[in-house]
Amino acid sequence: MEKAEALKRLLRPASVAFIGGDSAAEAIRQCQAIGFDGEMWAVNQTRASLAGIPCVASLDALPAVPDASFIAAPPEASLALIAQLAATGAPGAVCFAAGFAETGATGAELQTRLCKAAGDMAVIGPNCHGFVNYLDGVALWPDQHGGRRVQRGAALVTQSGNIAINLTMQQRGLDIAYVLSGGNNSVLGLHDYIDALLSDQRVNAIGLHIEGIDDIAAFSTAAIRALKRRVPIVALKSGRSLQGAEIARSHTASLAGSDQLYDALFRRLGIARCNTLSEFLETLKLVTIAGLPQRDSIGSMSCSGGDAALVADVADRLGLPTPLLKEASKSRLQDLLGPNVHISNPLDYHLYVWADYDALRACFSEMLQQGFGCTLLVLDYPHSDASNIDNWLVAERALTDAMAETGEMAVIVASLPETMPEIVRDRLKSIGIAPMQGIDDCLFAIRAAASIANAQGQSEATPVLASKSREPASAAWLNEWQSKRILDEMGVDVPGGRLCKADSV
Known part of the structure; x- marks a missing residue:
């Protein structure tokens, strides 16, 4: 066998x-x-x-x-x-x-x-x-x-x-x-x-x-x-x-x-x-x-400016783009959320529309149509079974429906791993939403997943590495230029340079 x-x-x-x-x-x-x-x-x-x-x-x-x-x-x-x-x-x-x-x-x-x-x-x-x-x-x-x-x-x-x-x-x-x-x-x-x-x-x-x-x-x-x-x-x-x-x-x-x-x-x-x-x-x-985001850009939505600032800082540190919103979308969001809300990405939509399904769905749909690789809804959940989470369920339903309407990728992320209880994780998974735990790890995961998607798009051009076994007669000395070119092709960082004759320097 x-x-x-x-x-x-x-x-x-x-x-x-x-x-x-x-x-x-x-x-x-x-x-x-x-x-x-x-x-x-x-x-x-x-x-x-x-x-x-x-x-x-x-x-x-x-x-x-x-x-x-x-x-x-x-x-x-x-x-x-x-x-x-x-x-x-x-x-x-x-x-x-x-x-x-x-x-x-x-x-x-x-x-x-x-x-x-x-x-x-x-x-x-x-x-x-x-x-x-x-x-x-x-x-x-x-x-x-x-x-x-x-x-x-x-x-x-x-x-x-x-x-x-x-x-x-x-x-x-x-x-x-x-x-x-x-x-x-x-x-x-x-x-x-x-x-x-x-x-x-x-x-x-x-x-x-x-x-x-x-x-x-x-x-x-x-x-x-x-x-x-x-x-x-x-x-x-x-x-x-x-x-x-x-x-x-x-x-x-x-x-x-x-x-x-x-x-x-x-x-x-x-x-x-x-x-x-x-x-x-x-x-x-x-x-x-959730699958693989086809771009590494992100959009972020939260009811808190503190969450929005955290997302912005982590995205900057990881090199994840947070593109500006389209002008027409900014205008529609301003009308929807009111004059006291600063329209930006990441977006702090405040508590004015908290638990308002129609407003949340319209807001989320507008954000999802911006062409981001992945959009985040920052949402931390209470742990106690005695807590009333009806308003959280409204936000979940609004996001699910916005995803279905736009066909775009989105996740729900808790700012702390501990504020995404098991019962919530299981529920989100059952409706096709990735329950992400921790802003830093979530944004790292999006960047990593986008890199895989990019590599999959080029997979046909990726050559297999040669076997380490080689006939001694085929071995040959390489000069510095040849060696560095091979390393560069393999993805190893090498100093930039040009090949020229000594009398041309």
């Missing part, structure tokens, strides 16, 4: 074998809790059962070859189990054990043996937490998680098990389709995961938390495939600092690499790079719910 097909079977199995002790038992409980409806088998030489499932003593005693296996055994035993599974033609497994390349030379040798033992089998890990498939209800995962079953959503891939857990605990309203912790990524690389996730039409974005990329050419090929299929990729790359890069190396044996080169690579491939987990989650939420 091809490794790509094997990985698809692993991520969407009909049968799972859980091998080991307490960690395997916890993985069984998580798989049961999420509603897995396939076959589950337990393998342990000394226990009668794991999490209520009777144990068999060996892989040979299983009733059939499992589509997926969760292996929670010591390193050497894990190698033997992987080799045995590979010999049966098993598609794939999760190797939970640590103690491989992240520990040094001895562990690296052990990891080399693991790769050889796996053969064509898809192995996630080692030194990983495995994965949760929230679409089909599969959890090869030995720990708690905070996700829930969804119909479609973003797939999250990270090397860190703990970051993966934290991402599932988010209170941002992001629907997660898969979360996958790859650990050392010994047998499979990021490109393998991207390709497998692209094969699932229910995945509408891919989020990557990256410590390092081993095969740049293969990663490039997979990322360009995502670009052409209009599946946005959002990345959070660790290791910007020297200390962060060293931690990445000791954590999963990842070489963080030059941060400037990663910036250039991501720009080339249309990958939106984020700096924080909140930017990462908000960007994924925006692209999965």
Whole structure:
């Protein structure tokens, strides 16, 4: 079986074998809790059962070859189990054990043996937490998680098990389709995961938390495939600092690499790079719910001058245009809102029309017709169940109807993450509005999403990077001019210059 097909079977199995002790038992409980409806088998030489499932003593005693296996055994035993599974033609497994390349030379040798033992089998890990498939209800995962079953959503891939857990605990309203912790990524690389996730039409974005990329050419090929299929990729790359890069190396044996080169690579491939987990989650939420703005300009509407000023300041810092309103629109808005309202973008429409559906809809429609990439309605909600939010619902309905009337993109953003309660997030998502949390992160997400849209428009002209393997005979020395031109074409900032003869200077 091809490794790509094997990985698809692993991520969407009909049968799972859980091998080991307490960690395997916890993985069984998580798989049961999420509603897995396939076959589950337990393998342990000394226990009668794991999490209520009777144990068999060996892989040979299983009733059939499992589509997926969760292996929670010591390193050497894990190698033997992987080799045995590979010999049966098993598609794939999760190797939970640590103690491989992240520990040094001895562990690296052990990891080399693991790769050889796996053969064509898809192995996630080692030194990983495995994965949760929230679409089909599969959890090869030995720990708690905070996700829930969804119909479609973003797939999250990270090397860190703990970051993966934290991402599932988010209170941002992001629907997660898969979360996958790859650990050392010994047998499979990021490109393998991207390709497998692209094969699932229910995945509408891919989020990557990256410590390092081993095969740049293969990663490039997979990322360009995502670009052409209009599946946005959002990345959070660790290791910007020297200390962060060293931690990445000791954590999963990842070489963080030059941060400037990663910036250039991501720009080339249309990958939106984020700096924080909140930017990462908000960007994924925006692209999965609202889609991609076709321009990076924004309009903003709020009932407070304080909110309007905050939006203006953040937009200026991020380089997001806030275009002037058309003169005819300014006149209509002035008539609508009254002489005491200063008409501008961002717009503070004051409280004069608060809870007036007709006035709000007319105001919002006028703003949405300005041709902005995305328009924001700044709205912070009370938390108490005893609060009366009827007026907030009027604003929501006015915006929804204005969006339907104009066909333009708009979001509702709370100035603070805490002032967008879960019940509000779920309601807004159900009517197709992205519930954004925090002005800074919202505007960052709009800029990032617009950059993806721009790259998608040029995807046919984006060449795949050459493989790192090259015949020695094809190597050649480059002079400074040739070298800088290549770097410039790859998106690396280099000083401007011209090529001329020495006697022409």
